[in-house]
Amino acid sequence: MKKQSVFERIAAAPYVAWSAMFIIGPLLFVVFFAFTDANGSFTLDNILSLPSYSHTFGISLGFSLIATTICLLIGYPLAYCMSRMSERARNVLTILMMLPMWISLLIRTYSLMALLDNGGLVNGFLTGIGLPKVTFIGTEGAVILGMIYDFLPYMVLPIYTSMTKLDRRYLEAASDLGCNSVQTLFKVVLPLTMPGVISGVTMVFVPSISTFYISQKLGGGVFDLLGDTIERQFQLADTYYIGAAISLVMMILILISLAIMNKFSDGGEDIIV
Protein backbone atom coordinates (compact mmCIF):
# COMPACT_ATOMS: atom_id res chain seq x y z
CA MET A 1 0.00 0.00 0.00
CA LYS A 2 1.12 3.48 -0.83
CA LYS A 3 2.03 5.58 2.17
CA GLN A 4 0.16 8.82 2.61
CA SER A 5 2.20 11.76 1.41
CA VAL A 6 2.92 14.68 3.70
CA PHE A 7 0.63 16.83 1.63
CA GLU A 8 -2.28 14.41 2.02
CA ARG A 9 -1.78 14.51 5.76
CA ILE A 10 -1.57 18.23 6.23
CA ALA A 11 -4.35 19.07 3.74
CA ALA A 12 -7.00 18.60 6.39
CA ALA A 13 -5.14 20.56 9.07
CA PRO A 14 -6.83 23.92 8.40
CA TYR A 15 -10.23 22.28 8.39
CA VAL A 16 -9.55 20.31 11.56
CA ALA A 17 -8.39 23.49 13.31
CA TRP A 18 -11.40 25.40 11.97
CA SER A 19 -13.96 22.84 13.06
CA ALA A 20 -12.36 22.47 16.50
CA MET A 21 -12.54 26.23 17.01
CA PHE A 22 -15.85 27.04 15.33
CA ILE A 23 -17.95 23.86 15.41
CA ILE A 24 -16.91 22.04 18.59
CA GLY A 25 -15.84 25.20 20.44
CA PRO A 26 -19.21 26.96 20.26
CA LEU A 27 -21.03 23.86 21.51
CA LEU A 28 -18.70 23.72 24.50
CA PHE A 29 -19.51 27.35 25.18
CA VAL A 30 -23.25 26.55 25.14
CA VAL A 31 -22.65 23.89 27.78
CA PHE A 32 -20.38 26.26 29.72
CA PHE A 33 -22.92 29.10 29.77
CA ALA A 34 -25.80 26.74 30.57
CA PHE A 35 -24.07 25.76 33.81
CA THR A 36 -22.73 29.19 34.78
CA ASP A 37 -24.23 32.19 36.56
CA ALA A 38 -23.50 35.86 35.95
CA ASN A 39 -20.49 35.75 38.29
CA GLY A 40 -18.91 32.95 36.29
CA SER A 41 -19.34 30.23 38.89
CA PHE A 42 -20.91 26.81 38.42
CA THR A 43 -24.66 26.55 38.93
CA LEU A 44 -27.58 24.28 38.15
CA ASP A 45 -30.10 27.12 38.49
CA ASN A 46 -30.44 27.64 34.72
CA ILE A 47 -31.32 24.04 34.08
CA LEU A 48 -33.55 23.84 37.16
CA SER A 49 -35.53 26.90 36.08
CA LEU A 50 -36.51 25.26 32.80
CA PRO A 51 -39.77 23.72 34.08
CA SER A 52 -41.18 27.27 34.17
CA TYR A 53 -40.81 27.20 30.39
CA SER A 54 -42.78 23.99 30.03
CA HIS A 55 -45.67 25.87 28.43
CA THR A 56 -43.29 27.18 25.76
CA PHE A 57 -41.88 23.71 25.16
CA GLY A 58 -45.44 22.38 24.99
CA ILE A 59 -46.87 24.77 22.42
CA SER A 60 -43.68 24.66 20.31
CA LEU A 61 -43.82 20.90 20.22
CA GLY A 62 -47.57 20.96 19.54
CA PHE A 63 -47.36 23.52 16.71
CA SER A 64 -44.43 21.85 15.02
CA LEU A 65 -45.95 18.36 15.30
CA ILE A 66 -49.23 19.56 13.79
CA ALA A 67 -47.37 21.39 11.01
CA THR A 68 -45.20 18.35 10.29
CA THR A 69 -48.20 16.02 10.19
CA ILE A 70 -50.16 18.26 7.82
CA CYS A 71 -47.06 18.69 5.63
CA LEU A 72 -46.78 14.92 5.44
CA LEU A 73 -50.49 14.50 4.64
CA ILE A 74 -50.30 17.12 1.87
CA GLY A 75 -46.78 16.31 0.72
CA TYR A 76 -46.94 12.54 0.41
CA PRO A 77 -49.83 12.43 -2.08
CA LEU A 78 -48.25 15.37 -3.91
CA ALA A 79 -44.92 13.55 -4.27
CA TYR A 80 -46.84 10.46 -5.39
CA CYS A 81 -48.78 12.40 -8.04
CA MET A 82 -45.63 14.19 -9.19
CA SER A 83 -43.71 10.94 -9.59
CA ARG A 84 -46.40 9.60 -11.96
CA MET A 85 -46.18 12.50 -14.38
CA SER A 86 -44.26 12.43 -17.65
CA GLU A 87 -40.53 13.08 -17.42
CA ARG A 88 -40.76 16.60 -18.82
CA ALA A 89 -43.49 17.58 -16.41
CA ARG A 90 -41.50 16.06 -13.56
CA ASN A 91 -38.42 18.15 -14.35
CA VAL A 92 -40.44 21.35 -14.44
CA LEU A 93 -42.28 20.49 -11.24
CA THR A 94 -39.04 19.68 -9.42
CA ILE A 95 -37.57 23.07 -10.27
CA LEU A 96 -40.83 24.77 -9.30
CA MET A 97 -40.69 22.94 -5.98
CA MET A 98 -37.05 23.88 -5.40
CA LEU A 99 -37.38 27.56 -6.21
CA PRO A 100 -39.25 28.48 -3.00
CA MET A 101 -36.54 26.76 -0.97
CA TRP A 102 -34.05 29.26 -2.30
CA ILE A 103 -36.23 32.26 -1.63
CA SER A 104 -35.48 33.65 1.79
CA LEU A 105 -37.72 32.47 4.58
CA LEU A 106 -38.18 36.11 5.55
CA ILE A 107 -39.53 36.93 2.12
CA ARG A 108 -41.89 33.98 2.00
CA THR A 109 -43.23 34.58 5.49
CA TYR A 110 -43.58 38.28 4.77
CA SER A 111 -45.45 37.55 1.55
CA LEU A 112 -47.83 35.19 3.34
CA MET A 113 -48.44 38.00 5.81
CA ALA A 114 -49.24 40.31 2.91
CA LEU A 115 -51.94 37.89 1.88
CA LEU A 116 -53.44 37.29 5.33
CA ASP A 117 -53.07 40.80 6.76
CA ASN A 118 -56.16 42.71 7.88
CA GLY A 119 -55.78 44.98 4.85
CA GLY A 120 -54.58 42.09 2.71
CA LEU A 121 -55.89 40.46 -0.40
CA VAL A 122 -57.86 37.68 1.31
CA ASN A 123 -59.73 40.13 3.50
CA GLY A 124 -60.15 42.46 0.53
CA PHE A 125 -61.76 39.57 -1.31
CA LEU A 126 -64.00 38.70 1.64
CA THR A 127 -65.27 42.25 2.04
CA GLY A 128 -65.61 42.45 -1.73
CA ILE A 129 -68.16 39.63 -1.75
CA GLY A 130 -69.91 41.05 1.28
CA LEU A 131 -68.50 38.85 4.03
CA PRO A 132 -67.07 40.18 7.30
CA LYS A 133 -63.31 40.47 7.73
CA VAL A 134 -61.46 37.63 9.39
CA THR A 135 -58.46 38.25 11.59
CA PHE A 136 -55.79 35.73 10.68
CA ILE A 137 -52.67 37.29 12.14
CA GLY A 138 -52.22 36.35 15.76
CA THR A 139 -54.05 33.04 15.63
CA GLU A 140 -52.65 29.54 16.11
CA GLY A 141 -53.84 28.69 12.63
CA ALA A 142 -51.78 31.44 11.02
CA VAL A 143 -48.56 30.32 12.74
CA ILE A 144 -49.12 26.69 11.78
CA LEU A 145 -50.08 27.70 8.24
CA GLY A 146 -46.83 29.68 8.06
CA MET A 147 -44.81 26.64 9.09
CA ILE A 148 -46.60 24.45 6.54
CA TYR A 149 -46.22 27.01 3.78
CA ASP A 150 -42.55 27.69 4.49
CA PHE A 151 -41.42 24.09 4.92
CA LEU A 152 -43.69 22.04 2.62
CA PRO A 153 -41.04 21.80 -0.15
CA TYR A 154 -38.64 20.24 2.36
CA MET A 155 -41.19 17.47 2.91
CA VAL A 156 -42.08 16.92 -0.74
CA LEU A 157 -38.62 16.74 -2.31
CA PRO A 158 -37.07 13.91 -0.25
CA ILE A 159 -40.27 11.83 -0.57
CA TYR A 160 -40.41 12.57 -4.29
CA THR A 161 -36.77 11.50 -4.66
CA SER A 162 -37.41 8.14 -3.04
CA MET A 163 -40.61 7.73 -5.12
CA THR A 164 -38.69 8.15 -8.36
CA LYS A 165 -36.11 5.62 -7.23
CA LEU A 166 -38.83 3.08 -6.63
CA ASP A 167 -38.56 0.11 -8.96
CA ARG A 168 -41.75 -0.04 -11.05
CA ARG A 169 -41.54 -3.82 -11.16
CA TYR A 170 -42.44 -4.05 -7.47
CA LEU A 171 -45.74 -2.31 -8.23
CA GLU A 172 -46.42 -4.63 -11.15
CA ALA A 173 -45.57 -7.65 -9.02
CA ALA A 174 -47.91 -6.45 -6.28
CA SER A 175 -50.82 -6.00 -8.69
CA ASP A 176 -50.07 -9.34 -10.41
CA LEU A 177 -50.21 -11.00 -7.03
CA GLY A 178 -53.65 -9.56 -6.42
CA CYS A 179 -53.13 -6.30 -4.54
CA ASN A 180 -55.54 -3.54 -5.42
CA SER A 181 -54.09 -0.05 -5.76
CA VAL A 182 -54.82 0.89 -2.14
CA GLN A 183 -53.13 -2.25 -0.86
CA THR A 184 -50.16 -1.63 -3.14
CA LEU A 185 -49.86 1.87 -1.76
CA PHE A 186 -49.84 0.79 1.88
CA LYS A 187 -47.94 -2.47 1.58
CA VAL A 188 -45.38 -1.65 -1.10
CA VAL A 189 -45.02 2.05 -1.86
CA LEU A 190 -45.19 3.38 1.68
CA PRO A 191 -42.60 1.02 3.24
CA LEU A 192 -40.21 1.54 0.33
CA THR A 193 -40.40 5.33 0.50
CA MET A 194 -39.95 5.42 4.28
CA PRO A 195 -36.39 6.87 4.09
CA GLY A 196 -37.78 9.84 2.18
CA VAL A 197 -40.58 10.28 4.70
CA ILE A 198 -38.13 10.22 7.61
CA SER A 199 -35.86 12.75 6.00
CA GLY A 200 -38.81 14.97 5.06
CA VAL A 201 -40.23 14.83 8.56
CA THR A 202 -36.85 15.84 10.00
CA MET A 203 -36.44 18.69 7.57
CA VAL A 204 -39.85 20.11 8.50
CA PHE A 205 -39.84 19.38 12.21
CA VAL A 206 -36.42 20.84 13.11
CA PRO A 207 -36.91 24.29 11.56
CA SER A 208 -40.56 24.43 12.77
CA ILE A 209 -39.71 23.81 16.39
CA SER A 210 -36.88 26.35 16.34
CA THR A 211 -38.47 29.14 14.31
CA PHE A 212 -38.97 32.63 15.65
CA TYR A 213 -39.63 34.74 12.57
CA ILE A 214 -42.84 32.91 11.65
CA SER A 215 -44.32 33.27 15.11
CA GLN A 216 -43.25 36.92 15.31
CA LYS A 217 -44.83 37.84 11.97
CA LEU A 218 -47.88 35.60 11.72
CA GLY A 219 -48.42 35.09 15.43
CA GLY A 220 -48.41 38.84 15.96
CA GLY A 221 -46.27 38.37 19.06
CA VAL A 222 -49.03 36.45 20.84
CA PHE A 223 -47.27 33.10 20.87
CA ASP A 224 -44.01 32.51 22.60
CA LEU A 225 -42.37 29.57 20.90
CA LEU A 226 -39.00 28.07 21.82
CA GLY A 227 -37.25 30.07 19.14
CA ASP A 228 -38.83 33.33 20.37
CA THR A 229 -37.81 32.57 23.92
CA ILE A 230 -34.23 31.80 22.97
CA GLU A 231 -34.03 34.83 20.72
CA ARG A 232 -35.29 37.11 23.48
CA GLN A 233 -32.81 35.78 26.04
CA PHE A 234 -29.97 36.79 23.77
CA GLN A 235 -31.03 40.42 23.52
CA LEU A 236 -29.77 41.12 27.03
CA ALA A 237 -26.39 40.05 28.35
CA ASP A 238 -27.61 38.82 31.74
CA THR A 239 -30.05 36.29 30.32
CA TYR A 240 -27.52 34.55 28.06
CA TYR A 241 -27.20 31.85 30.68
CA ILE A 242 -30.83 30.78 30.64
CA GLY A 243 -30.88 31.11 26.84
CA ALA A 244 -27.92 28.75 26.67
CA ALA A 245 -29.71 26.27 28.91
CA ILE A 246 -32.84 26.30 26.72
CA SER A 247 -30.73 25.91 23.57
CA LEU A 248 -28.86 23.02 25.11
CA VAL A 249 -32.06 21.18 26.01
CA MET A 250 -33.55 21.84 22.58
CA MET A 251 -30.40 20.59 20.88
CA ILE A 252 -30.39 17.40 22.95
CA LEU A 253 -34.11 16.81 22.27
CA ILE A 254 -33.56 17.22 18.55
CA LEU A 255 -30.49 14.97 18.51
CA ILE A 256 -32.43 12.27 20.36
CA SER A 257 -35.35 12.45 17.94
CA LEU A 258 -32.95 12.38 14.97
CA ALA A 259 -31.27 9.30 16.40
CA ILE A 260 -34.63 7.56 16.92
CA MET A 261 -35.74 8.41 13.39
CA ASN A 262 -32.45 7.19 11.94
CA LYS A 263 -33.04 3.87 13.66
CA PHE A 264 -36.39 3.61 11.88
CA SER A 265 -34.97 4.33 8.48
CA ASP A 266 -32.37 1.56 9.03
CA GLY A 267 -29.56 3.26 7.21
CA GLY A 268 -31.57 4.31 4.17
CA GLU A 269 -29.65 6.59 1.87
CA ASP A 270 -29.29 10.17 2.96
CA ILE A 271 -31.25 12.55 0.86
CA ILE A 272 -29.67 15.92 0.66
CA VAL A 273 -31.39 18.68 -1.14
Next chain:
Amino acid sequence: MKFLSKFYIVIIFLILYAPILVVILFSFNESGSLSNFTGFSLYWYEDLFRNDEALTALKNSLVLAVFSSILATVLGTLAAFSISRAKNKYYRRAMESVSNIPMMNPDIVTGVSMMLLFVGVAQFAKAGSYLGFWTMLIAHTTFNLPYVILSVLPKFRQMDKSLTEAALDLGCTPVQTLFRVELPYIMPGIVSGLMMSFTLSLDDFVISHFVSSPDFKTLPLYIYTQTAHEVKFSMYALCTILIFVILFLLIAVNVAGSMGEHRARKKAGKIMMGGK
Protein backbone atom coordinates in the same frame (compact mmCIF):
# COMPACT_ATOMS: atom_id res chain seq x y z
CA MET B 1 -57.52 9.45 -11.42
CA LYS B 2 -55.10 11.11 -13.79
CA PHE B 3 -57.24 14.23 -13.78
CA LEU B 4 -57.51 14.27 -10.00
CA SER B 5 -53.77 14.03 -9.55
CA LYS B 6 -53.16 16.85 -12.03
CA PHE B 7 -55.78 18.96 -10.30
CA TYR B 8 -54.14 18.32 -6.93
CA ILE B 9 -50.69 19.30 -8.22
CA VAL B 10 -52.03 22.51 -9.75
CA ILE B 11 -53.87 23.49 -6.56
CA ILE B 12 -50.87 22.96 -4.29
CA PHE B 13 -48.48 24.81 -6.60
CA LEU B 14 -50.96 27.68 -6.90
CA ILE B 15 -51.11 27.97 -3.12
CA LEU B 16 -47.33 27.71 -2.90
CA TYR B 17 -46.80 30.51 -5.39
CA ALA B 18 -49.77 32.76 -4.61
CA PRO B 19 -48.10 34.80 -1.85
CA ILE B 20 -44.91 35.23 -3.88
CA LEU B 21 -46.87 36.38 -6.92
CA VAL B 22 -48.86 38.79 -4.77
CA VAL B 23 -45.63 40.36 -3.52
CA ILE B 24 -44.25 40.69 -7.03
CA LEU B 25 -47.51 42.19 -8.31
CA PHE B 26 -48.02 44.64 -5.46
CA SER B 27 -44.43 45.84 -5.54
CA PHE B 28 -45.53 47.59 -8.75
CA ASN B 29 -48.67 49.00 -7.16
CA GLU B 30 -48.96 52.77 -7.34
CA SER B 31 -50.77 53.13 -4.02
CA GLY B 32 -49.65 51.64 -0.73
CA SER B 33 -52.52 49.20 -0.58
CA LEU B 34 -52.41 45.44 -0.37
CA SER B 35 -55.93 44.75 -1.57
CA ASN B 36 -56.37 47.21 -4.44
CA PHE B 37 -54.14 47.34 -7.46
CA THR B 38 -54.59 50.94 -8.56
CA GLY B 39 -51.99 51.24 -11.26
CA PHE B 40 -48.52 50.26 -12.40
CA SER B 41 -45.67 52.28 -10.94
CA LEU B 42 -41.99 51.93 -10.10
CA TYR B 43 -42.34 54.27 -7.14
CA TRP B 44 -41.39 51.67 -4.52
CA TYR B 45 -38.28 50.72 -6.45
CA GLU B 46 -37.19 54.34 -6.58
CA ASP B 47 -37.99 54.58 -2.90
CA LEU B 48 -35.78 51.58 -2.25
CA PHE B 49 -32.82 52.89 -4.22
CA ARG B 50 -33.05 56.34 -2.66
CA ASN B 51 -32.17 54.57 0.54
CA ASP B 52 -28.45 54.24 1.26
CA GLU B 53 -29.02 51.67 3.96
CA ALA B 54 -30.42 49.12 1.52
CA LEU B 55 -27.50 49.57 -0.86
CA THR B 56 -24.97 49.28 1.96
CA ALA B 57 -26.68 46.09 3.14
CA LEU B 58 -26.56 44.71 -0.39
CA LYS B 59 -22.85 45.53 -0.64
CA ASN B 60 -22.19 43.91 2.76
CA SER B 61 -24.11 40.79 1.74
CA LEU B 62 -22.16 40.42 -1.49
CA VAL B 63 -18.75 41.01 0.14
CA LEU B 64 -19.56 38.52 2.87
CA ALA B 65 -20.92 35.93 0.42
CA VAL B 66 -17.84 36.19 -1.83
CA PHE B 67 -15.29 35.88 0.97
CA SER B 68 -17.09 33.23 3.02
CA SER B 69 -17.84 31.04 0.01
CA ILE B 70 -14.25 31.19 -1.24
CA LEU B 71 -12.83 30.48 2.21
CA ALA B 72 -15.27 27.60 2.75
CA THR B 73 -14.51 26.17 -0.69
CA VAL B 74 -10.73 26.18 -0.09
CA LEU B 75 -10.98 24.66 3.40
CA GLY B 76 -13.70 22.21 2.40
CA THR B 77 -11.95 21.00 -0.74
CA LEU B 78 -8.72 20.36 1.18
CA ALA B 79 -10.73 18.54 3.84
CA ALA B 80 -12.59 16.43 1.27
CA PHE B 81 -9.25 15.57 -0.38
CA SER B 82 -7.83 14.43 2.93
CA ILE B 83 -10.98 12.54 3.98
CA SER B 84 -11.04 10.66 0.68
CA ARG B 85 -7.40 9.61 1.17
CA ALA B 86 -7.56 8.79 4.85
CA LYS B 87 -6.75 5.15 5.63
CA ASN B 88 -8.01 5.35 9.18
CA LYS B 89 -11.72 4.52 9.31
CA TYR B 90 -12.35 6.26 12.64
CA TYR B 91 -10.64 9.45 11.53
CA ARG B 92 -12.80 9.47 8.41
CA ARG B 93 -15.99 8.92 10.36
CA ALA B 94 -15.11 11.57 12.95
CA MET B 95 -14.40 14.12 10.23
CA GLU B 96 -17.66 13.39 8.47
CA SER B 97 -19.80 13.55 11.60
CA VAL B 98 -18.20 16.80 12.74
CA SER B 99 -18.89 18.37 9.38
CA ASN B 100 -22.53 17.27 9.70
CA ILE B 101 -23.10 19.10 13.00
CA PRO B 102 -23.92 22.52 11.53
CA MET B 103 -26.32 20.88 9.08
CA MET B 104 -28.21 18.87 11.68
CA ASN B 105 -28.44 21.52 14.37
CA PRO B 106 -31.26 24.00 13.99
CA ASP B 107 -29.92 27.34 12.74
CA ILE B 108 -30.86 29.07 15.94
CA VAL B 109 -28.63 26.75 17.97
CA THR B 110 -25.71 27.25 15.57
CA GLY B 111 -26.22 31.01 15.77
CA VAL B 112 -26.53 31.08 19.53
CA SER B 113 -23.53 28.81 20.04
CA MET B 114 -21.34 30.96 17.79
CA MET B 115 -22.48 34.07 19.58
CA LEU B 116 -21.61 32.52 22.95
CA LEU B 117 -18.17 31.60 21.61
CA PHE B 118 -17.54 35.20 20.58
CA VAL B 119 -18.98 36.57 23.81
CA GLY B 120 -16.97 34.13 25.87
CA VAL B 121 -13.71 34.83 24.07
CA ALA B 122 -14.30 38.58 24.28
CA GLN B 123 -14.88 38.26 28.02
CA PHE B 124 -11.65 36.38 28.52
CA ALA B 125 -9.74 38.79 26.32
CA LYS B 126 -11.46 41.80 27.91
CA ALA B 127 -12.23 43.09 24.44
CA GLY B 128 -15.02 45.56 23.83
CA SER B 129 -17.05 45.51 20.65
CA TYR B 130 -16.48 42.21 18.93
CA LEU B 131 -19.39 41.43 16.61
CA GLY B 132 -19.17 42.56 13.02
CA PHE B 133 -17.69 41.55 9.69
CA TRP B 134 -15.16 39.07 11.10
CA THR B 135 -17.60 37.18 13.29
CA MET B 136 -20.03 37.06 10.35
CA LEU B 137 -17.27 35.75 8.10
CA ILE B 138 -16.39 33.00 10.58
CA ALA B 139 -20.04 31.99 11.05
CA HIS B 140 -20.85 31.96 7.35
CA THR B 141 -17.73 30.00 6.46
CA THR B 142 -18.59 27.47 9.15
CA PHE B 143 -22.13 26.78 7.99
CA ASN B 144 -21.00 26.65 4.36
CA LEU B 145 -18.28 24.06 4.99
CA PRO B 146 -20.47 20.94 5.16
CA TYR B 147 -22.12 21.80 1.85
CA VAL B 148 -18.75 22.18 0.13
CA ILE B 149 -17.54 18.88 1.54
CA LEU B 150 -20.79 17.21 0.48
CA SER B 151 -20.42 18.35 -3.11
CA VAL B 152 -16.66 17.76 -3.46
CA LEU B 153 -16.19 14.50 -1.54
CA PRO B 154 -18.27 12.33 -3.91
CA LYS B 155 -16.18 13.60 -6.86
CA PHE B 156 -12.98 12.46 -5.13
CA ARG B 157 -14.60 9.10 -4.44
CA GLN B 158 -15.88 8.64 -8.00
CA MET B 159 -12.50 9.43 -9.46
CA ASP B 160 -10.68 6.50 -11.00
CA LYS B 161 -7.60 5.79 -8.87
CA SER B 162 -5.65 4.68 -11.94
CA LEU B 163 -5.69 8.27 -13.25
CA THR B 164 -3.71 9.44 -10.24
CA GLU B 165 -1.44 6.41 -10.39
CA ALA B 166 -0.75 6.97 -14.07
CA ALA B 167 0.20 10.59 -13.40
CA LEU B 168 2.51 9.55 -10.57
CA ASP B 169 4.09 6.80 -12.69
CA LEU B 170 4.73 9.27 -15.45
CA GLY B 171 6.74 11.41 -13.07
CA CYS B 172 4.33 13.93 -11.61
CA THR B 173 4.91 14.83 -7.98
CA PRO B 174 1.82 14.41 -5.76
CA VAL B 175 1.30 18.17 -5.78
CA GLN B 176 1.52 18.32 -9.58
CA THR B 177 -0.91 15.40 -9.76
CA LEU B 178 -3.33 17.28 -7.57
CA PHE B 179 -3.25 20.38 -9.73
CA ARG B 180 -3.09 18.74 -13.14
CA VAL B 181 -5.23 15.64 -12.78
CA GLU B 182 -7.37 15.70 -9.68
CA LEU B 183 -8.39 19.34 -9.53
CA PRO B 184 -9.69 19.43 -13.12
CA TYR B 185 -11.63 16.25 -12.45
CA ILE B 186 -13.33 17.46 -9.28
CA MET B 187 -13.89 21.00 -10.63
CA PRO B 188 -17.67 20.55 -11.14
CA GLY B 189 -17.98 19.60 -7.46
CA ILE B 190 -15.95 22.64 -6.43
CA VAL B 191 -18.03 24.96 -8.61
CA SER B 192 -21.33 23.66 -7.28
CA GLY B 193 -20.04 23.83 -3.70
CA LEU B 194 -18.93 27.41 -4.28
CA MET B 195 -22.23 28.47 -5.78
CA MET B 196 -24.21 26.71 -3.08
CA SER B 197 -22.13 28.45 -0.39
CA PHE B 198 -22.59 31.78 -2.11
CA THR B 199 -26.39 31.47 -2.17
CA LEU B 200 -26.60 30.06 1.36
CA SER B 201 -24.53 32.95 2.62
CA LEU B 202 -26.68 35.52 0.81
CA ASP B 203 -29.80 33.87 2.13
CA ASP B 204 -28.86 33.32 5.77
CA PHE B 205 -30.79 35.24 8.35
CA VAL B 206 -31.01 33.25 11.58
CA ILE B 207 -27.31 32.65 12.20
CA SER B 208 -26.36 36.16 11.08
CA HIS B 209 -28.99 37.59 13.41
CA PHE B 210 -26.97 36.40 16.40
CA VAL B 211 -23.43 37.18 15.31
CA SER B 212 -23.88 40.57 13.63
CA SER B 213 -23.77 44.10 14.91
CA PRO B 214 -25.93 47.05 13.85
CA ASP B 215 -22.99 48.51 11.90
CA PHE B 216 -22.62 45.46 9.69
CA LYS B 217 -26.03 44.55 8.32
CA THR B 218 -26.61 42.12 5.48
CA LEU B 219 -29.68 42.20 3.28
CA PRO B 220 -31.75 39.65 5.25
CA LEU B 221 -30.94 41.50 8.47
CA TYR B 222 -31.98 44.74 6.83
CA ILE B 223 -35.27 43.17 5.71
CA TYR B 224 -35.78 41.89 9.24
CA THR B 225 -35.38 45.29 10.88
CA GLN B 226 -37.47 46.99 8.19
CA THR B 227 -40.37 44.53 8.54
CA ALA B 228 -40.28 44.49 12.33
CA HIS B 229 -43.20 46.84 12.91
CA GLU B 230 -45.08 47.74 9.78
CA VAL B 231 -45.69 46.76 6.19
CA LYS B 232 -43.24 48.53 3.90
CA PHE B 233 -43.83 48.49 0.20
CA SER B 234 -40.22 49.20 -0.64
CA MET B 235 -39.53 45.82 0.99
CA TYR B 236 -41.86 44.22 -1.55
CA ALA B 237 -39.75 45.80 -4.24
CA LEU B 238 -36.58 44.47 -2.63
CA CYS B 239 -38.10 40.99 -2.27
CA THR B 240 -39.12 41.02 -5.93
CA ILE B 241 -35.58 41.89 -7.01
CA LEU B 242 -34.17 39.14 -4.79
CA ILE B 243 -36.62 36.55 -6.12
CA PHE B 244 -35.49 37.26 -9.69
CA VAL B 245 -31.81 37.20 -8.71
CA ILE B 246 -32.32 33.81 -7.06
CA LEU B 247 -34.21 32.51 -10.08
CA PHE B 248 -31.33 33.62 -12.29
CA LEU B 249 -28.71 32.04 -9.99
CA LEU B 250 -30.66 28.79 -9.82
CA ILE B 251 -30.76 28.55 -13.59
CA ALA B 252 -27.07 29.52 -13.79
CA VAL B 253 -26.13 26.79 -11.29
CA ASN B 254 -28.03 24.20 -13.29
CA VAL B 255 -26.49 25.29 -16.58
CA ALA B 256 -22.97 25.63 -15.11
CA GLY B 257 -23.35 22.27 -13.38
CA SER B 258 -24.19 20.41 -16.55
CA MET B 259 -21.61 22.34 -18.56
CA GLY B 260 -18.93 21.70 -15.97
CA GLU B 261 -19.63 18.01 -15.94
CA HIS B 262 -19.49 17.90 -19.70
CA ARG B 263 -16.11 19.62 -19.78
CA ALA B 264 -14.68 17.45 -17.02
CA ARG B 265 -15.70 14.31 -18.87
CA LYS B 266 -14.04 15.60 -22.02
CA LYS B 267 -10.87 16.48 -20.16
CA ALA B 268 -10.70 13.19 -18.29
CA GLY B 269 -11.23 11.41 -21.57
CA LYS B 270 -8.35 13.30 -23.14
CA ILE B 271 -6.02 12.41 -20.28
CA MET B 272 -6.94 8.76 -20.66
CA MET B 273 -6.29 8.89 -24.38
CA GLY B 274 -2.89 10.42 -23.71
CA GLY B 275 -3.67 13.74 -25.37
CA LYS B 276 -2.51 17.07 -24.02
